[in-house]
Amino acid sequence: MSRGGAKRRRLAIFLLAAVVVLAGVASWAYSPDLPAEMLIARYGNAASQFIDVEGAHAHVRVQGDPRGVPVVLLHGANGSLHVWRDGPGNWATKRD
Numbered sequence: 001m002s003r004g005g006a007k008r009r010r011l012a013i014f015l016l017a018a019v020v021v022l023a024g025v026a027s028w029a030y031s032p033d034l035p036a037e038m039l040i041a042r043y044g045n046a047a048s049q050f051i052d053v054e055g056a057h058a059h060v061r062v063q064g065d066p067r068g069v070p071v072v073l074l075h076g077a078n079g080s081l082h083v084w085r086d087g088p089g090n091w092a093t094k095r096d
Contacts, residue, residue: 043080 036057040050049060061081064071073084
């Protein structure tokens, strides 16, 4: 086999291995959507409200003293309201 042929063969093996690794990571990281009913049962409580925002079902909680200063806490796309309740700082239940 020529020197150029050996390089091409190594490159092809490397690319094939990279594709296999990427496919494995993608299949490992994939998680299907859970049914809305299951999520509502798991994360909803008496303070939960569910509203429609341009076709998207949103979970909203209003908590605290209604006479106090309102504070709106929003989380990112991969977060949940538990970031504010259970996370560092415990913002949702903090009292000063």
